[in-house]
Amino acid sequence: MYYLAVEAIEKSYNNKKILDKISFQVNKGEFLSILGESGCGKTTLLKIIAGLIKQDSGKITLEQCDISNTLTQKRSIAMVFQDYLLFPHLNARDNVEFSLKMKGMEEKKKRSIALEYLELVQLSGMGDKYPHELSGGQKQRVAIARALVAEPKAILMDEPFSNLDTNLRSEMCEFIKRLQKQIEMTTIMVTHDRKEAMQLSDNILVLHDGTAAQCGTPAEVYKSPADLFVARFMGDLNLIEGYRRSGRFYSQIGLEFSDEGIDKNIIYAVRPESIGVSSIAAVDYIKGVIQSKFFMGEKMNYSVLVNGTPLNILALSGNSEYNIGQEVFINIPVECIMSGE
Amino acid sequence: MKKTILFIMGACITIPLIFLFLWSLTQRLQWPNILPQQLSLNTWQQILGQKEFILSLAISLGISISVTLLAMAVSLPAAFAISQYAFKGRTFIWIMLLMPLIIPSISISIGLHLVYLKWGLTDTFIGVVLCQLIPTVPYAIKILTSNFDLLGRGLGEQAKILGANTFDVILHIYLPNMKPALSLSAVLVFIVSFSQYLLTFLIGGGTIKTLPILLFPVMQSGNRSEVSVYSMVFILTAMIATFLIERYLSGNNKNDYYINL
Numbered sequence: 001m002y003y004l005a006v007e008a009i010e011k012s013y014n015n016k017k018i019l020d021k022i023s024f025q026v027n028k029g030e031f032l033s034i035l036g037e038s039g040c041g042k043t044t045l046l047k048i049i050a051g052l053i054k055q056d057s058g059k060i061t062l063e064q065c066d067i068s069n070t071l072t073q074k075r076s077i078a079m080v081f082q083d084y085l086l087f088p089h090l091n092a093r094d095n096v097e098f099s100l101k102m103k104g105m106e107e108k109k110k111r112s113i114a115l116e117y118l119e120l121v122q123l124s125g126m127g128d129k130y131p132h133e134l135s136g137g138q139k140q141r142v143a144i145a146r147a148l149v150a151e152p153k154a155i156l157m158d159e160p161f162s163n164l165d166t167n168l169r170s171e172m173c174e175f176i177k178r179l180q181k182q183i184e185m186t187t188i189m190v191t192h193d194r195k196e197a198m199q200l201s202d203n204i205l206v207l208h209d210g211t212a213a214q215c216g217t218p219a220e221v222y223k224s225p226a227d228l229f230v231a232r233f234m235g236d237l238n239l240i241e242g243y244r245r246s247g248r249f250y251s252q253i254g255l256e257f258s259d260e261g262i263d264k265n266i267i268y269a270v271r272p273e274s275i276g277v278s279s280i281a282a283v284d285y286i287k288g289v290i291q292s293k294f295f296m297g298e299k300m301n302y303s304v305l306v307n308g309t310p311l312n313i314l315a316l317s318g319n320s321e322y323n324i325g326q327e328v329f330i331n332i333p334v335e336c337i338m339s340g341e
Numbered sequence: 342m343k344k345t346i347l348f349i350m351g352a353c354i355t356i357p358l359i360f361l362f363l364w365s366l367t368q369r370l371q372w373p374n375i376l377p378q379q380l381s382l383n384t385w386q387q388i389l390g391q392k393e394f395i396l397s398l399a400i401s402l403g404i405s406i407s408v409t410l411l412a413m414a415v416s417l418p419a420a421f422a423i424s425q426y427a428f429k430g431r432t433f434i435w436i437m438l439l440m441p442l443i444i445p446s447i448s449i450s451i452g453l454h455l456v457y458l459k460w461g462l463t464d465t466f467i468g469v470v471l472c473q474l475i476p477t478v479p480y481a482i483k484i485l486t487s488n489f490d491l492l493g494r495g496l497g498e499q500a501k502i503l504g505a506n507t508f509d510v511i512l513h514i515y516l517p518n519m520k521p522a523l524s525l526s527a528v529l530v531f532i533v534s535f536s537q538y539l540l541t542f543l544i545g546g547g548t549i550k551t552l553p554i555l556l557f558p559v560m561q562s563g564n565r566s567e568v569s570v571y572s573m574v575f576i577l578t579a580m581i582a583t584f585l586i587e588r589y590l591s592g593n594n595k596n597d598y599y600i601n602l
Contacts, residue, residue, distance in 0.1 A: 072501040085499040102504035
């Protein structure tokens with residue numbers, strides 16, 4: 001049985017459907033990311049799970065108990081908001097103590113627990129600081145400690161890294177992943193950043209226009225996307241147009257491979273990093289010409305014109321570099337080709 | 342430039358007060374002198390010795406304190422509901438609550454007087470307190486709603502997630518963050534109530550004699566010294582009340598903090 005299950009959740013605002021029969025399950029200790037474009041209903045879904053928004057229909061179960069109509073404060077689900085929402089009149093320690101105070105815990109005990117959790121998020125000695133005296137990363141750690149101290153059954157995070165700069169974001173990503181594994185906390189995170197989702201998650205749920213487009217491991221969602229939207233959302237794509245005749249696919253760029261199915265025009269997709277590029281011709285290699293190139297740090301991005309069709313290719317910077325106008329040979333492994341329809 | 346503006350503003354406030362104070366002590370002032378030739382505490386002693394004056398001051402304070410407490414008790418939940426909840430008729434209720442700011446008191450008081458007559462509330466302390474809620478509550482609601490809006494729903498939602506119920510949210514999250522707004526609205530309500538003449542006169546019917554009711558005839562008498570003493574008492578009472586409200590409602594928080602918007 002699943003630890004947390006969301007079944008056929010629906011929500012509409014002003015007759016516009018925001019969430020349409022969303023279902024997914026999370027195991028105990030699992031990290032699930034809900035990934036989608038801005039405005040696709042991610043935060044609404046998270047707030048429904050937290051009980052801050054009432055769903056129109058559908059069911060949420062936690063440890064086999066139906067919590068669909070349970071009050072927010074009774075759900076035992078904590079949430080870390082995008083802008084942390086630390087209480088500005090309370091210092092870090094009092095912020096962390098808040099849920100314990102609501103439980104009516106005695107002063108001495110709650111103080112020692114709060115200090116313990118501040119230590120867990122590596123903020124020992126910062127308890128007396130007020131939110132306006134803390135940096136973005138420190139605020140987030142306080143918010144996480146405050147959520148964890150309540151010992152929730154699950155923790156929800158709404159775009160937790162969006163207010164952090166790139167370096168801090170990466171550091172906090174690692175910190176959260178480590179902490180989540182250490183305490184085996186069931187976590188659901190909402191994000192629009194696929195890299196964050198892939199780095200942190202055991203599973204990813206991709207939302208598209210209020211529907212669940214795909215749910216799977218990061219590798220599954222990336223390598224075997226359910227549709228073109230998921231494929232595009234998880235990374236850049238090259239679309240290869242062609243047709244299927246008598247069990248074989250033929251394309252304009254010259255790519256051919258065995259392809260069982262009915263005869264029809266068909267589009268396949270391939271990721272830029274899956275395409276091999278070389279200056280030496282070999283079997284199954286297709287000739288092209290470098291049109292443009294961009295240095296991207298660890299990678300080089302080439303645009304290669306292949307039989308009149310431009311293809312986007314990502315190659316490691318350390319390997320051979322090609323010049324604009326140079327003739328190259330590309331290889332598209334059949335196992336890396338995805339459906340583009 | 343900034344200092345000059347502050348100096349001019351300070352002078353605009355203090356110079357009239359100095360003159361008022363001097364006039365309250367004036368025994369003899371002959372034209373064309375602007376300063377009194379003889380000062381004495383006679384007028385002060387005479388007025389402060391009047392039983393009627395002390396009684397009216399006590400009634401005024403009693404009414405204003407009651408109005409302030411009642412107005413805050415009514416305005417706080419109303420402002421919370423208007424700011425934090427979306428419900429049908431919200432805009433209509435909001436407009437109705439602010440209506441007394443637009444409609445002149447005299448228009449309200451005639452109708453109100455008839456209703457109060459039926460209910461037996463005319464010429465009573467409670468009647469005056471209740472009628473003074475009409476011009477004061479809109480100010481309090483306006484200030485408190487703006488402050489609830491500024492704080493947003495997020496802090497309340499976060500507190501609920503951490504186990505707080507609606508009462509806890511108001512008590513532990515919103516009230517501590519609203520001390521300046523609470524103090525401002527309480528001061529405003531107190532001053533509006535303390536200086537209320539028309540509604541007190543109509544509903545109190547001369548039986549409930551507040552300080553403004555006593556002050557108006559004195560002003561018409563033309564005794565500058567007496568008017569000055571009344572005015573000084575009026576100003577001092579309002580200042581002391583403002584100080585006390587600020588002191589006990591705003592608190593003395595050394596750890597200044599800011600709301601992240």
